[in-house]
Amino acid sequence: MAGTRIDVGRVRAAREVIDPVFLDTPLYRCEALEPELGCAVSIKLETANPVRSFKARGTELVTSLLAGSGARAAVCASAGNLGQALAWSGRGRGIDVTVVASRSAPAAKLDRIRALGAELELVDGDFDMARDRAAAIAARDGIRLVEDSLDIETCEGAATIGLELAAAAPPFNATPPLDAVLIALGGGAMATGVGHVLKALAPGVEVICVQPLGAPAMTLSWRRGSVVTTGSTDTIADGVAGRRPIPAVLDDLLLVADDAVLVREASIVAGMRMLLDHAGLVVEPSAALGVAAVLEDRDRFAGRHVATIVCGGNVDMDAYRRWVGMAL
Known part of the structure; x- marks a missing residue:
């Protein structure tokens, strides 16, 4: 199409x-x-x-490309599911993952992100505020910002x-x-x-x-x-x-x-x-x-x-x- x-x-x-x-x-x-x-x-x-x-279908593509280019770190904002998926896919390919989420996100999702080995940063506010913080981390550290739907x-x-x-x-x-x-x-x-x-x-x-x-x-x-x-x-x-x-x-x-x-x-x-x-x-x-x-x-x-x-x-x-x- x-x-x-x-x-x-x-x-x-x-x-x-x-x-x-x-x-x-x-x-x-x-x-x-x-x-x-x-x-x-x-x-x-x-x-x-x-x-x-379903989110890991996308993070599998993202992390395969990152690993192929030699990148070793990525950050994303997440309401919970993308963060889990990126953590899972990154762990399997040796990529350090940081996830930024709202402090009010469901505890079960946050706990699972941590369990999968990602670094989790919580912000006050909603998902869109987490997006802003993730972008700032990517710019500061020079790492890949994974943007759901835009990527x-x-x-x-x-x-x-x-x-x-x-x-x-x-x-x-x-x-x-x-x-x-x-x-x-x-x-x-x-x-x-x-x-x-x-x-x-x-x-x-x-x-x-x-x-x-x-x-x-x-x-x-x-x-x-x-x-x-x-x-x-x-x-x-x-x-x-x-x-x-x-x-x-x-x-x-x-x-x-x-x-x-x-x-x-x-x-x-x-x-x-x-x-x-x-x-x-x-x-x-x-x-x-x-x-x-x-x-x-x-x-x-x-x-x-x-x-x-x-x-x-x-x-x-x-x-x-x-x-x-x-x-x-």
């Missing part, structure tokens, strides 16, 4: 670089969800890997999910045919990467991005066609809670997304509970955005076959119990 920064040939080549443990994650029809959602539902389970999110490797790594979904889309072999893919929208790496591949290989599949009402910056930007920043965020979906979209990423998103929708917090919680009750999955809020979108607009999806990417399972269990109202 012309126009975006992403190249399908490079995405295919990425599969040769990414550790196979992150590839070919389960994709299956989850019939237990269908009576309540009113449509056929397939789950793409990106939690079935050592860092329990093309993070997008093209995530885009390998699109290759796996395309194999289940017309004219391939899904039954019933796949009509739409619901993608959590934060910084945009997954949405632009997967969206690009689907538009190139399965153009009949609708690409729908989903974001919380409490963190709407990228969706508002997509609707306006230019960057919209917000003053704050208010959502339990910390993994997608950015305030300042990256212009180059928005340009890509405008070319590949058919729609971008906002969902309420109550719908996100209901989606998490449904994934637990009907699919046996404990997921973080961002991973339930696709189910939340169907819950809020059943008529739109009635009788269709949708796939939702369950993008992360790194959740603080005390918070999870409060949200879903269950004693686990």
Whole structure:
């Protein structure tokens, strides 16, 4: 597909670089969800890997290039999942990783970043303030700043999910045919990467991005066609809670997304509970955005076959119990 920064040939080549443990994650029809959602539902389970999110597909590319160039250090800002992924990939390639995160990020994510051997620096404020601090560290120390969604490797790594979904889309072999893919929208790496591949290989599949009402910056930007920043965020979906979209990423998103929708917090919680009750999955809020979108607009999806990417399972269990109202 012309126009975006992403190249399908490079995405295919990425599969040769990414550790196979992150590839070919389960994709299956989850019939237990269908009576309540009113449509056929397939789950793409990106939690079935050592860092329990899709992010390592991108960090595997980043660190392979860094190691090949002789670089020995990198820094990133993270809401939690990218930091874990970069720590995991860096550890395997001898790269020292520093992660900057908000002090309010889920403790489970922060603990795992430390356990994977990264240096963790906490800042007061939100993810966008962590981005500023990570940039300052990179400039001070002369090391690579890994910027999720801006760095093309993070997008093209995530885009390998699109290759796996395309194999289940017309004219391939899904039954019933796949009509739409619901993608959590934060910084945009997954949405632009997967969206690009689907538009190139399965153009009949609708690409729908989903974001919380409490963190709407990228969706508002997509609707306006230019960057919209917000003053704050208010959502339990910390993994997608950015305030300042990256212009180059928005340009890509405008070319590949058919729609971008906002969902309420109550719908996100209901989606998490449904994934637990009907699919046996404990997921973080961002991973339930696709189910939340169907819950809020059943008529739109009635009788269709949708796939939702369950993008992360790194959740603080005390918070999870409060949200879903269950004693686990």
